[in-house]
Amino acid sequence: MESVILKFEKLLNENVHYFPIIDQKILEERKPKKWSKKEIIGHLVDSAVHNLVRFTEINYVDKPYQRRTYDPDALVDINKYQTMDIEELTQLWFVINKQLVRLMKTVDPKALEYEIDFGDGSLADLRFIMTDYVEHLEHHINQIKS
Template sequence: MEKTIAQLHTHLSEVPQAFRALPVGQVTKKAAPEKWSPLEILGHLCDSATNNLGRFIRAQQEQPYRVISYQQNEWVSLQAYQDRPAEEILQLWVGLNQSILRVMSSMPPANGQNACELPDGTTVTLEWLMSDYVEHLAHHLNQIFPKD
């Protein structure tokens, strides 16, 4: 868990400044009509954080915990991220991930081994689910801030 926590902490330290440094036109630019803009990607990461924060808390209380998927495209559309101020979405992302960081940091180590059943029936540990969340976050941050 230490590596996962450290990675999330790094993202929280680096992303706000990097996102604010993006040119205004780039924040809402879509590569294609069906693709998300960087602002919508950040909004999706807020939706992911919202869903996973609840999962991380419930999985410490309910055993086995059953992960329920959500309709990601519909969430992004219904939240209207493309039309909202970038700073509002950025602050939401920071706040949600600070909460996730606190949940991860304060979790008793034994709870990390709690069983979580994915929608496809696969069983993983809560620690795996938390690590997967941070990997998913990194994947989408790489879409916003591509490495040359």
């Protein structure tokens, strides 16, 4: 997990100062059926919120943990990220993710083996979910930077 955490911290530290300096036109430009870069950051906030719940609940609920799902498009729309101040949006994204880093650094090694039920017959462990979260974050950051 150490390499995953280091990568996570690097992504946060590199981009907390980068997002706010992106030109507003570029941040808010939308293509048909695609999120703007600003909305992608908002999606990353929603993802962080849901994973914060997942990473904590798995420690005290019945196993296997039943993965909570959410509707990314609906949340981006409801939360109106497109109209949010980029400094505020970036800080929201950063602070929630800093808490996820704290959780990952202090997770009980036994908990990394707790199973998550995806609801489609497939199972994964917490280690996989945490690693996948960082990969998901990196994927979307690359979209923002392109």
